[in-house]
Amino acid sequence: MSEVINLNNTSPAAPSGAVNVRWQKGASTGTDAATGLPVYPVTANVPVMTGDSGSGGAVGLVPAPPAGAAAAGKVLKADGTWSVPPTPMTTEGDLIYGGVSGVPTRLPAGAAGQVLQANGPAVAPTWVTPSGGGGGGGSVSFGSSSPMGSTYLQSLTGGGSSLRFTNAVSAGNLLLVAYKSEGNITGVTVSDTVGTTYTLIASISGEPNNLNIYAGLAATSGVNTVTIGSPANNYDRLGVMEVAGLTTSIDTVAQTYSGTTSTSLNITTLNASDFIFAACGGYHSINVFSFSTPFSLDSQSNGSDANAIGHLSVSSAGTYTFTVTVTSGGTDSQPIILVALKGAGVLSGTEGDLYFQTSQTPYLGFVYHASDWHQVS
16 A cells, blocks of 8 residues: 655645745655655755845744854844844943833943932933032941040949949950949959959049049950959949040049039030040939939949949030939938040041941941931941
């Protein structure tokens, strides 16, 4: 049994459009033994794609990609060639944005320090140089010191001959210790677990209630416990504080001893970046204190007697009035000491400037607003 296949059959109708396969009959290779008909070889030829050159192309096999086409990111174009997609960019740092009708358009790289500014729909973006004034934002800078001259970090008060800072201290920061006792405090030594060398910077002694102030720069970073050597008696109290951006250089000291419920004390600073440390003690175990504005009362405690410490970071040289009031516990015998320490200097700035202090972990952030630096969290 044999079949005859008509390669030119017109029924059913062939698909309309371009011819997908062309058949080619070769020379006869002999006679079929069963039918006696000549035998011809037939080849199916699939045409090669014809790319568009302006008037349209023709269907067919696409050309094989050449070696390295994938690595080069080549794609098959409508003209039938493999090539890297065109890009309007010419220089490192160029950007592409949607131009007219969304056409990819090159924006040349901006200058160092410039920022990209959107100019609204249907308007090309532009590079602009940020301004420190108005609401346009300012510069961003980094440094190891505080732009404010000094930065209060932490404080704690408590009874006994030793006290541990709540958080680890950082090397180079100023550590302040206020030691209050009903006993003799002359010649008392102070030490801590990070190796700080402390210096006595102010003292009230020879009273029923006495107070020493010590200062030193933290030798290393870490968890820190402060200890008083040879504590005087069971009525010892300690206050500790950590401040960044200060030296151990003393500007001025003011101190008094009071037996009234409310006592005021003036201190005159000589530098715009001074930091005023305030400390007081109480003779009764139930004393609670308040500090007058603009001073901050940072920590107070009572139990065996009472004590409180606080601070004020000044913005200009001048005279500042400090008032401490016993709000409960009655009239008391209070040693009160104010110490103004010199800051490392205030960094100049313009509205919107940002500054990060790298000597602290994590970094402390500051923003310049209304002619002054403000710490942010």
